[in-house]
Amino acid sequence: MKKMKKKYNVVIIGAGVAGITSAIYLKRANISCCIIEKEMLGGQINKTSVIENYPGIVSINGTDLSLTLMKQLETLEIPVFYENVLEVKDVGFQVKKVMTKNNQYECSGIIIATGRRPRGLSLSFEEELTGRGISYCAFCDGMLYKEKKVAVIGGGNSAFEEAIYLSNLAKEVYLIHYKDTFKADSYLIKKAKQSKNIKIKTLCEVMEYKKSKENYLTGLTIINKKTNKKQNLSVDGCFLYIGHVPNTEMFASLDILNEKNYIKVDKSMRTKYHLVYATGDVIEKELYQIVTAVSEGAIAATTLMKDRVLYEEK
Ligand SMILES: Cc1cc2nc3c(=O)[nH]c(=O)nc-3n(C[C@H](O)[C@H](O)[C@H](O)COP(=O)(O)OP(=O)(O)OC[C@H]3O[C@@H](n4cnc5c(N)ncnc54)[C@H](O)[C@@H]3O)c2cc1C
Numbered sequence: 001m002k003k004m005k006k007k008y009n010v011v012i013i014g015a016g017v018a019g020i021t022s023a024i025y026l027k028r029a030n031i032s033c034c035i036i037e038k039e040m041l042g043g044q045i046n047k048t049s050v051i052e053n054y055p056g057i058v059s060i061n062g063t064d065l066s067l068t069l070m071k072q073l074e075t076l077e078i079p080v081f082y083e084n085v086l087e088v089k090d091v092g093f094q095v096k097k098v099m100t101k102n103n104q105y106e107c108s109g110i111i112i113a114t115g116r117r118p119r120g121l122s123l124s125f126e127e128e129l130t131g132r133g134i135s136y137c138a139f140c141d142g143m144l145y146k147e148k149k150v151a152v153i154g155g156g157n158s159a160f161e162e163a164i165y166l167s168n169l170a171k172e173v174y175l176i177h178y179k180d181t182f183k184a185d186s187y188l189i190k191k192a193k194q195s196k197n198i199k200i201k202t203l204c205e206v207m208e209y210k211k212s213k214e215n216y217l218t219g220l221t222i223i224n225k226k227t228n229k230k231q232n233l234s235v236d237g238c239f240l241y242i243g244h245v246p247n248t249e250m251f252a253s254l255d256i257l258n259e260k261n262y263i264k265v266d267k268s269m270r271t272k273y274h275l276v277y278a279t280g281d282v283i284e285k286e287l288y289q290i291v292t293a294v295s296e297g298a299i300a301a302t303t304l305m306k307d308r309v310l311y312e313e314k
Contacts, residue, residue: 003104006081008034010109010304011098013085014247016043017290018280019113020069021297027076029305035073036098036105038084042066043115044281045290049139049165054290062139085114085250091273109275109308111300112263114247116281116288118240121153125209133217134209135239138162145170145237151220153206154241155179160188162239167195174233175200176222204231209238246282258284269300270307277304 010026012019015037026033040046048062057065073080083100088110090097098105118136120126126134135141138152142165150170152163155177163175175192180202182189192198203225210219210232219234246262256271256278258264263278265271271278279300280293 003099003102005104005106006034007106008032009107009308010111011036011096011105011107012111012113013088013098014043014113014115014280014282015041015080016113016115016280016293017045017069018115018282018293018297018300019043019111020073021294022111022113022277022279022301023078024072024076025298025301026304027078029301031305031308034079034081034105036081036083036085036100038082040066041070041073041080047137047139049142049162051290087250088112088254088276091254091276096276109304110277111269111297111304112251112271112276112278112282113280113297113300114250114282116244116246119243119245120240121206121242123206123209125211128215129209129211129217132215133211133235133237135237136241138166138239141237141239142166142169147171148236149234150174150237150239151176151206151233151235152239152241153177155182155184156241157184157188159241160184160192162241163198164188164191164195166239167192167198170237171197173198174235176204176206176220177202178205178225179203206238244281244288248282260284268303269296270303275304275307 009031010033012022012035015035019035023033023035045062045065052059087099095106096110146169148170149172151174152159153176163173167173204222206220207223208221212218221232223230248257248261256263262284263282265278265283269277269279277300279296281288
């Protein structure tokens with residue numbers, strides 16, 4: 001099938017907060033742009049139960065923030081196309097091409113804002129039990145485990161925040177971490193320790209998932225790294241918060257990835273290619289938060305405005 005051609009000055013790949021911020025800055029400077037998004041507008045914020053660290057907003061859940069962002073894009077008449085970007089071609093040329101299954105987007109500038117996804121434990125049955133007990137999003141799936149037993153794996157802010165969220169729904173929450181120290185903020189650790197139904201198990205690793213004949217998670221086997229003692233935990237849900245993998249497979253041929261597969265950029269968000277930028281969680285950085293993603297989205301767009309000799313739309 002022949003691909004449809006669409007032309008914009010700038011194509012933004014990914015409609016998370018970083019990509020959306022770039023689009024807002026570009027459109028307000030009268031530069032035509034579109035966003036291509038493969039799943040859900042808002043990206044990772046849709047998986048967040050509550051956001052309480054964004055200035056000016058006391059507390060908001062991720063879905064409500066996404067709806068506000070959607071309204072803002074509609075008001076600015078920024079098109080969002082729901083497609084999976086498979087490849088980017090001709091990055092070194094004036095007219096660059098962003099390829100999806102059915103379309104070819106031609107543009108002079110590209111902002112990559114494809115974010116990252118949660119990492120799994122790479123144990124047997126993990127894929128088939130995802131959505132059948134294994135989850136990466138307490139906010140999305142927590143209600144399924146009302147009055148049931150669940151485990152949360154991890155030791156950072158996300159693990160603690162979501163364990164606390166789940167403790168208001170589930171009967172019991174095991175928080176399992178392979179170290180005896182945590183990366184999470186101290187106030188979250190304190191709150192989790194004060195909770196009556198959160199049981200923290202440190203120095204423990206998950207060895208296997210147990211499942212029913214019907215292919216639902218029924219439990220975990222964990223091992224204490226200090227004592228080497230194994231323990232079977234019967235749980236209906238297991239929420240994984242053990243790190244992330246950048247969404248960069250489709251850029252593998254471009255020579256812009258570092259050894260961890262994040263996109264390499266300078267401090268102004270430029271990649272090595274003229275008018276190709278990366279922003280938000282897809283770059284390697286100190287802090288993966290909404291405030292940093294929106295800040296980088298704004299920097300990428302304003303750098304592009306300075307660098308550009310745009311390919312005019314016909
Ligand atoms: C559970 C959880 C809780 C969090 N809590 C907080 C919090 O309280 N406060 C805070 O500040 N931050 C929080 N964060 C972090 C914050 O959500 C992220 O740092 C931020 O949303 C990243 O935005 P982004 O735009 O860079 O990437 P993302 O939100 O990951 O967006 C990238 C988008 O690109 C799309 N995409 C990927 N590949 C393609 C492709 N091939 N084609 C088209 N589209 C593609 C994805 O579908 C996605 O929508 C939390 C994150 C999680 C997971």
